[in-house]
Amino acid sequence: MADWADWSEDEYVQYLQDERRRFAWVMQRYGGLKAIQAEAAAVQHYPFEASDAPYRGLVFHDEAWHWAMLKIYGERYWIQHPELVEPQAEYRALD
16 A cells, blocks of 8 residues: 555545445445434545545545455354455446
């Protein structure tokens, strides 16, 4: 993964928005949340971090799919739901 300190502010904000969108999509599709609830959950999970925050962007070390699955199904979701280990094609199509 990239060194977030080297990213411009615009690059960071764009990546943040993209991950929020993906997280919200999973929360709607698999978590049953309404759009507004899913968007709020995404903002909560991916808060904006100031450029001088010591671990800015650390949440990006795993993709939104993984974080949303943890939120919906809990730790070790991949054991109870092995079909959800890899993101579905619809998720990949969001890009």
